[in-house]
Amino acid sequence: MWVLTIFLIMAAIILLCIADFHFGRRYFVRNAYRRDYQKRHSDMELIxxxxAFFERMFSDIKNASSSINCLFYIVENDHLGRQFFDLLIQKAKEGVEVRxxxxxxxxxxxxxxxVKELQECGIQVFFAEKPKLPFLFFSTQQRNHRKITVIDGKIGYLGGYNVGKAYIDEEPKLSPWRDYxxxxxxxxxADLQKEFCIDWKRASGEEILNKPSYFPELEKGAVEHRFFPSEGFKIESQFVSFITNARKSIFIGTPYFIPSKEVMDALEKALKRGIKVTIVTPERPDHPLVxxxxxxxxxxLIPLGADIYHYQNGFYHSKLIILDDEFCDLGTANFDLRSFYVNLELNNFTYTQSFVDEVRKEVQKDIEGSTLVDLEKINSVSIFTRVKEGIASMISILL
Known part of the structure; x- marks a missing residue:
């Protein structure tokens, strides 16, 4: 009897979580703030x-004169995280406005x-996406996965690096860490600043979009690009559009390759019409089951002609798509269901050939540091691996 009771309790909990997730996501998408950005021209440096990233960003922070706005998905409580905090404290004491x-x-x-120490030193600190009622389970799953830094309203950073020692190659199991x-x-x-302000209001309730000092007059740069925010919708259909409109080639770099049915169908159709598809994922995962x-x-995909690689030289955390060697999408969204349907993400579409060529040179290094996935090998995996595949399939949106 007690076994049946436990089973019924567990089944009820699972059903409640499924319902909570379903209705929580529907509520969020229905009420989400939708926005689209125009194409801009900026000077852009690939890191x-x-x-190199932390040396460059920390140098810019040290030179800040009016404001520093930072959003990170992960800040670790390690020596790099504390160095980051110390730098922000130093700037706040100098009179710079720090969020x-x-x-x-x-x-x-x-x-x-x-947090209290940071606040006592004059830094305004908030946590994004706190678990909350009425959709408690969904809110524990939805993450603000963006990584945005804006300094003096003039210099911005966006990409895949968080703050922690793993990202500077000090985590033996995952080093070196490959990212963009x-x-x-x-x-x-200015658009990057606006994205920070939107997330700040969502977390703190404070409206800061109307601060003139955050939006100084800016000059055009050499690279044409457009920011693309997504919040549990939009990015999937955008990826389908990318794949459908490709004429020659598609490159996908991602730490987690878990596409939706729509995206997978588009990839298969692309291969059948002769598009070259290349995918790089890590050999060493950073999470179970991914x-x-x-x-x-x-x-x-492999029988249809896709070249799929496992990166060997450390952990591969790239979030990158290159189309026809003339367009690239680089940002925070992974090629998985969590980024498609749950997380808050921000990508950057780049149209200028010189920048795309620079990215392609780095991608070639990624491919050279990888080995082709052997179809026969993944067809003959152990029963234990098959069980892990089955579990992963059932909870893929949460991976």
Whole structure:
């Protein structure tokens, strides 16, 4: 009897979580703030190693004169996280206006004592996407996955790096960490600032879009680009459009390859019409089940001619699409259901050939540091791996 009772309780909990997630997402999408940005022209610098990223960003923060706005999905409570906090404290003491936004679950290691210390030094700190009623389970799953920094309203950063020692190659199991970030200077920075202000209001309730100092006059730069925010919708249909309109080639770099049915159908159709499809994912995963979750898709794509690689030289965290060698999408969204349907993401579409060529050179290094996935090998995996695949398939939207 007690076994049946436990089973019924567990079944009820699962059903409640499913209902909570379903209705919570519907409510959020129905009430989400929709916006679209125009094409802008900015000077853009590609950064592809953690040490180079933090050296560049920390230097810009040190030179800030009026404001620093930072949003990170993860800030770790380690020496790099504390160095980041110390730098923000130093600037706040100099009279610079500093705002820091961190995802509540992604940055769960940051203690209230540290937040209080930051606030006492003049930094305004809030956590984004706190779990809340009435859709408690959905709110624990929806994450603000963006990584935005804007300095003096003039210099912006966007990409895949969070703040922690793993991102500067000090986590042995995942080192070196391969990722992409952009430093942006020029008129597009105003749109990046607007995105921060929107997320700040969502977390704090404070309206800061009307601050003139956040939006100085900006000059045009050399690279044509457009920011693309997504909040549990839009990015899936945009990816389908990318794939459908490709004429020659599609490159996808992602740490998690878990496409939706619509995206997968588009990829298969692209291969059947002769489009070259290349995908790079990591050999070493950073989360359980995500590697196995991709196998069922690989088994469908490889026979159609897709070249799928496992990156060997550390952990691969790129969020990158290149179309026809003349357009690239680089930002925070992974190629998975969580980014398509749940998370808050921000991508940057780039149209200028010189920048795309720079990205392509880095991508070639990624491919050279990878090995082709063997179809026969993933067709003959162990029963244990098959079980992991099955579990991953059932909970794929939560991976």
């Amino acid at each position: 592809s190693t953690g040490p 820091l936004l961190m995802d509540r679950i992604g940055s769960f290691k940051i203690r209230s004592k540290q 970030h952009m430093r942006i200077a020029g008129e597009g920075t 590697k196995e979750a991709a196998f069922k898709f690989f088994r469908r």
